[in-house]
Amino acid sequence: xxxxxxxxxxxxxxxxxxxxxxxxxxxxxxxxxxxxxxxxxxxxxxxxxxxxxxxxxxxxxxxxxxxxxxxxxxxxxxxxxxxxxxxxx
Numbered sequence: 799x800x801x802x803x804x805x806x807x808x809x810x811x812x813x814x815x816x817x818x819x820x821x822x823x824x825x826x827x828x829x830x831x832x833x834x835x836x837x838x839x840x841x842x843x844x845x846x847x848x849x850x851x852x853x854x855x856x857x858x859x860x861x862x863x864x865x866x867x868x869x870x871x872x873x874x875x876x877x878x879x880x881x882x883x884x885x886x887x
Contacts, residue, residue: 800860802830803881820860831856839867850874
């Protein structure tokens, strides 16, 4: 599992439960992700990085090739809700 929340290239929160060069890869991806609202997936090795940008905030997660797109994007929608709640506190 790997996930992050950022504003542009500035990472606000990041979590990984496994070893790997995911932080390095995501920094490269963050430089390519547009700042306007969008949703996309990038393939890197056997992992797929999915992201959603909304209101200048990027929500990104990594998933294995075995997952369909629906599960990671639902996770990102949940992450948006949790992040918004934490910002209110």
